[in-house]
Amino acid sequence: MFGSTIRHNSYIQIVTEFSFLVKIIFLLQSQVNFIILPTNYQGVLNNLSPTTSSPQQLAETARRLRISIIEMLSQAGSGHSGGSLSCIDILTCLFFSYLDHDATNPHHEERDRFILSKGHGAPALYAVLAECGYFPNEWLSRLRRMGAELQGHPDMRRVPGVEISTGSLGQGLSLGVGMALADRLDSKQRKVVVLMGDGEQQEGMVWEAAMAAAHHGLDNLIGIVDLNGLQIDGQVCQVMNIAPLADKWAGFGWQVKEVDGHNLEELLSALAWCDEQKGKPQILIARTVKGKGVSFMENKKEYHGVAPSPQERIEALSGLGCDCGVKSK
Numbered sequence: 001m002f003g004s005t006i007r008h009n010s011y012i013q014i015v016t017e018f019s020f021l022v023k024i025i026f027l028l029q030s031q032v033n034f035i036i037l038p039t040n041y042q043g044v045l046n047n048l049s050p051t052t053s054s055p056q057q058l059a060e061t062a063r064r065l066r067i068s069i070i071e072m073l074s075q076a077g078s079g080h081s082g083g084s085l086s087c088i089d090i091l092t093c094l095f096f097s098y099l100d101h102d103a104t105n106p107h108h109e110e111r112d113r114f115i116l117s118k119g120h121g122a123p124a125l126y127a128v129l130a131e132c133g134y135f136p137n138e139w140l141s142r143l144r145r146m147g148a149e150l151q152g153h154p155d156m157r158r159v160p161g162v163e164i165s166t167g168s169l170g171q172g173l174s175l176g177v178g179m180a181l182a183d184r185l186d187s188k189q190r191k192v193v194v195l196m197g198d199g200e201q202q203e204g205m206v207w208e209a210a211m212a213a214a215h216h217g218l219d220n221l222i223g224i225v226d227l228n229g230l231q232i233d234g235q236v237c238q239v240m241n242i243a244p245l246a247d248k249w250a251g252f253g254w255q256v257k258e259v260d261g262h263n264l265e266e267l268l269s270a271l272a273w274c275d276e277q278k279g280k281p282q283i284l285i286a287r288t289v290k291g292k293g294v295s296f297m298e299n300k301k302e303y304h305g306v307a308p309s310p311q312e313r314i315e316a317l318s319g320l321g322c323d324c325g326v327k328s329k
């Protein structure tokens with residue numbers, strides 16, 4: 001009996017030590033990724049300067065944000081490249097020229113709200129929020145790490161500037177309708193902007209929300225569709241066609257405008273057009289290119305949910321006019 005107690009205690013000790021060892025290996029593994037990835041990432045991000053709102057300055061901001069997206073994803077070793085790059089020009093216009101928001105006071109009562117309904121485009125949102133100063137740039141280098149603030153999809157509980165946790169496609173517009181209705185009840189002048197994917201348009205919940213917004217005449221609500229033509233499995237028109245999309249939104253009672261989602265001037269004037277509309281919600285159908293700005297990713301479904309390899313990172317950065325990190329390889 002005594003012997004079996006000793007044996008039992010040794011088993012417990014072995015199991016405890018083994019699980020401790022596993023924990024150490026696990027911790028080391030997450031750090032190794034950090035150590036061996038060749039990068040002077042932090043230096044690049046620190047060079048980002050404050051932006052203002054002329055189309056030329058916005059274009060330069062968007063270029064640097066693309067660099068930030070590439071760095072973030074390659075350091076994480078996973079994540080959604082294509083859909084982050086297709087929407088970054090739209091986000092740049094919104095956050096640096098259109099939305100009323102204050103990074104020093106993320107819960108400001110009078111702020112406009114942005115919902116990234118296509119939550120897998122989180123790297124684009126994180127790049128923008130860091131540039132605005134919502135959180136330190138160092139957070140970007142911990143994208144998708146276990147326990148880190150910035151996960152693969154935005155978490156409103158952990159990330160300042162994220163209004164709503166998203167990732168399950170189709171839900172953002174309903175949340176936007178709720179916010180826009182609440183603002184009206186509170187007599188607030190705030191705008192709510194919801195960015196959706198084109199594949200996301202296949203979700204039935206989008207159209208229930210679209211109907212409700214028009215029924216309630218929510219002219220404080222703007223929807224934007226990132227019309228890049230691709231979803232996870234291939235072309236949207238082949239998986240389940242959404243055309244004619246403009247007619248569908250018009251049929252649901254929305255004011256519709258089609259724009260080039262990479263033309264900053266066009267985007268800015270489309271947003272100004274939204275402000276003039278009365279009595280109806282507005283939708284901007286923004287034609288974009290998935291992977292825009294990184295030549296080998298453009299229009300490739302293969303880069304929907306794949307990060308650049310170390311070699312691809314260098315190629316992508318050089319295409320974006322940045323040799324940052326190349327020497328450190």
Ligand SMILES: Cc1ncc(C[n+]2csc(CCOP(=O)(O)OP(=O)(O)O)c2C)c(N)n1
Nearest residue numbers: 083120167168169197198199200230231232
């Ligand atoms: C409800 C739901 N179903 C499936 C997914 C998995 N998923 C993640 S991204 C994606 C494709 C989305 O395509 P699209 O809306 O066109 O986004 P983008 O091209 O901008 O990346 C899918 C199916 C999900 N996130 N949520």
Ligand SMILES: [Mg+2]
Nearest residue numbers: 198199230231
């Ligand atoms: Mg798409």
